[in-house]
């Protein structure tokens with residue numbers, strides 16, 4: 106109902122615009138009024154009575170709902186550790202959290218990635234999924250840090266870099282939040298040889314309200330052979346198509362694994378704001394799901 110009303114409103118608005126435009130230009134191309142493409146999660150009942158979640162016709166093949174307590178499931182996650190700046194002059198040291206719930210803690214049905222100062226230096230966590238996938242709908246339900254100085258991310262990297270080192274084998278950034286480059290901003294980007302670093306291919310971005318950090322939102326990508334589309338709260342926000350030119354622009358035809366991390370400072374976090382974090386930041390994950 107809401108959608109129908111908004112479409113009627115849009116039609117009225119467009120026809121109003123058309124009247125105004127027709128006085129100055131008679132040959133403007135007509136734009137079709139389209140409903141915003143959206144997806145939904147549904148419960149499908151199998152023949153044996155069990156149920157399975159589906160998304161846009163795809164079936165749930167992997168998930169971590171974080172409905173347990175302690176360290177993140179070691180059968181599903183491993184850690185990338187170190188304090189080398191990660192190519193972006195980041196400040197944090199990523200710790201191995203596999204035996205002690207310290208920088209990645211599962212409680213209250215949620216994964217909490219915690220960055221904090223220890224002996225004057227930042228520690229945090231970077232979790233990589235042990236499994237990797239080619240194509241599907243990959244989504245996370247997240248509560249975003251949204252504090253200048255912090256840089257949480259939900260993204261994917263190639264399991265085997267068959268086309269070469271970064272950026273040649275690709276990178277799929279599903280959600281990055283860097284208030285340093287725009288208040289309450291969330292964005293999604295693809296990197297490859299033909300579009301990398303500051304020239305990455307944007308597939309969506311949005312400025313949220315000031316309550317971004319207190320509300321849950323889902324972020325996902327629909328990844329097919331033809332294109333990768335970013336979804337925010339199940340609504341498509343942008344996409345990038347496979348133009349057939351090969352791995353220079355489309356290295357996204359191999360298996361990628363999932364990464365969840367919380368960086369501090371650096372290029373996107375913003376060194377100037379790190380002190381305003383008062384020594385701690387948190388990135389919350391309700392679940393991560395893969396549908397194929």
Ligand SMILES: [Ca+2]
Nearest residue numbers: 170171214391
């Ligand atoms: Ca959960």
